Amino acid sequence: MVARTAREILRWLEGLYLTYPVVMPKWDLSNGYAYAEILHAYFPKEINMFAFVNGRSLNARLLNWTLVKQFIAKRNLAISMDFIDATLHGKDGGAEGLLEQTYQLLTNKVPFTDPVYERDNVFSDHPYQQNLSYYEQAHASKSIKNNLKVSELLTDPSYAYQSKRCRAILDQARTDRQAIRASNPGRFRVKPTLAERCLREPLQSDSNPQDWFMKSFDSRSRSVTSITNKSNSIKHQSRNGSGVLLKKNSLSLARLDKEHIEANEDNVLYKEIILRQHAVPLGDLLQTTES
Incomplete structure (x- = not known):
């Protein structure tokens, strides 16, 4: 207000x-x-x-x-x-x-001040604009006009000061506009990005990172095998590539049973982690789990 x-x-x-x-x-x-x-x-x-x-x-x-x-x-x-x-x-x-x-x-008297009428430390109209509807709020150029007076520019003609004040006002206006778009996605027809549509569930705190990766690796191996067999049957291609892939997968799984994952470029499992870019941080996978 x-x-x-x-x-x-x-x-x-x-x-x-x-x-x-x-x-x-x-x-x-x-x-x-x-x-x-x-x-x-x-x-x-x-x-x-x-x-x-x-x-x-x-x-x-x-x-x-x-x-x-x-x-x-x-x-x-x-x-x-x-x-x-x-x-x-x-x-x-x-x-x-x-x-x-x-x-x-x-x-020597303390005046009564209504807490509803807020003021900020930079003496801007931002508290007043926040109480208006989003279609009534000032746009970027109007915000600069309201919060950067001509007398300020005349008394302090520093270009650095002017650019700093304008940048702060524009950043605040951009933040407010993003908040308005997030709160009213239907009116502004905001569509989710590819990253937002491909979010994966985070790793549970009580689960083991290596066990979780083993399960996901098995499911991905089966999907890769089925897709490879289907494409080979349609296009009549050789199955040497899929055989090599299954052999590498079996070797990597056997190695995983014996030792932990190491950051080595020759390690097939390590390359698989880098290529797939799982939602689990790589540091969590490489850490030694405490029993």
Whole structure:
């Protein structure tokens, strides 16, 4: 949900008799003039309102917030600079968090905040977008416009910063789009991939890897033999290849009864494991089972 201001904070602001009422903190506090009036109500001798400019330009905002930061540093007030920067650039949740922190500092009261209205640490609109339907959420370019303000680009014209912020926004948008497609496969006509359709059951924890491979090897040997005999009967080919294959299989099975599987390229059984690429990890097959 979108961030909102507590009712007791709004009543507190009305009691200060500001020149311009704070209706939408995200926009009304962005230039720093209204926030300077809040501090002037508690520190009238230290805040000179004639030094502030009531304008919407970037230079006016930077001037006002620079004076506010100097006063906060001078008085050593416990106000986060991250909230100030987020309010300056008009980011979601910045002005609301700044008002809550200022209210708690000046009145020594803790405002009530609704836990449903979430805020993230980077002051993005991602919590708000997650509460919308998937067809109402912003696309990638709109997300960049909402979360990367023009004033940020002007105050910090670093291409590395811009590319980093854009990459983070696009990665988040891609992750959200993949989650939407996974939760609504029928609408987006998502088809399972070949790997998803060929998944095999994992090896049971109480079974022996070598016994499991022996059973699968026997079934594969029988299937290979039947297919070879059928193709030879149809095409009238010689059965030398199948005979050699059965001979190699019998030798490998006899070797398996006597010793464990070794990672040797001359071992026929080891080649069979590599070629078939079973779901069981090769390390589990090569490990010595503990009795």
